[in-house]
Amino acid sequence: MKFLHLGDLHLGKTLSDFDLIEDQRYILDQILRIADKESIDGVFIAGDVYDKSIPSEAATRLLDYFLIELAKKEIKVFMVSGNHDSDDRLNYGSALFASNQIFISAVFDGTLHKQSFADGDTEIAIYMLPFVKASQVRHYFPDEDIRNYDDAVRAIIKNTVINRKHKNILVAHQFVAGREEDPALAGSESVGTQSVGLVEKIGYDCFDDFDYVALGHIHSPQKVGRDEIRYSGSPLKYSLSEANNEKTVPLINVSAEESVQIE
């Protein structure tokens, strides 16, 4: 199966008074063309789908359009919430969308939900982690000591049965750091020393069980810690410092072979 990894669409974003919705529609149309050309089976949307917790009407119309176009092409969608999204608003319709192979995980309910697909002899398991804070996770795991984001995500993964014989993919929206380095920021995130947009760092090694981790939150495309833990970056440049970065969309090939191929 072949996947496209997207994140940080920030639909409905404005820069000063400039409405980006037409640019965003243009980019989504380009992504739909890539999906056709590359015969994509599924799209990961790793959070910050909307720019605001109450999205504009134009933003909801654009997401609706994008999801319908993907459904028409019979491309599966795996979408999680980000820190900019309202869990409940992004969650609306998700149970009904599943019959169109559109899977949304916007509200954490104590379980890291997965969707599994047979691809020849390989089973591909796609886990979807909505954006979570420590406070949202703590009461589901009363026996774990959850003090920060890192503890929270580790507790969730520890309490999930992951079969290493399968190809395991995680879609998540978090601030993930490498061993001694922070991800390179794009400039359009709001930044503190141990956090981006008040989202605290978590260590990449908590993702050891996953063959690919499709991350959102950082707007610059990059690997974190190892090749298969990636930020796709935002498809549009949202700050001047991003102006010189070429934007590309990671294509992920998952097959029976040993490792996940990334183009």
Added chain:
Amino acid sequence: MKFLHLGDLHLGKTLSDFDLIEDQRYILDQILRIADKESIDGVFIAGDVYDKSIPSEAATRLLDYFLIELAKKEIKVFMVSGNHDSDDRLNYGSALFASNQIFISAVFDGTLHKQSFADGDTEIAIYMLPFVKASQVRHYFPDEDIRNYDDAVRAIIKNTVINRKHKNILVAHQFVAGREEDPALAGSESVGTQSVGLVEKIGYDCFDDFDYVALGHIHSPQKVGRDEIRYSGSPLKYSLSEANNEKTVPLINVSAEESVQIE
């Protein structure tokens, strides 16, 4: 086929500072029980689904819940927008919901859309008219003289091919008046002399082609002009003047027999 006629749910409504969401959930659960007991095939929701154009998270969660429960029971849904709803927000997901037999018409696009079902030898055609103003309709019918709501709705119906051999049902959210009388208001509508909530009156005789007209807008259950043109009323009482009215939900039986049965 047997239908339930609902309207004016006003999900997310508050009275002064009092949040009605739990009462609304209770009422929707009662409606789900009626649907089971009466072996209902479909539910009409005749607009003002939400109380505000930007519905609260709790309101979107409640509508989501209601639609999922109806889908689980394999009950069809025919929902139109009202003057309180945002067309675009209510429309979100509608194309994808259709595979679950949830049909939403929230944005008028120049066509009065219908869904048809065979019921034995009878064809039942359910037309869904989203809430429209004259200004929204005018440019679709440049040859018609559309000055007010009445002209607008008549122009739409005139330009729709309606087969009188079928059982034709219309779901709409408008202020419909009888020959020399206005509908009896419930008290929770905002009222002018020729309008309710800035929605102008239209004459009931424009609905002559329909066997049943499931109306929303007026909160008191009542017939307008003839037995088969009805306001279901709002399922909850939203004003003191409504306190003494018993709330019931119209049950509509459509069969091959001559006329539509209403309980």
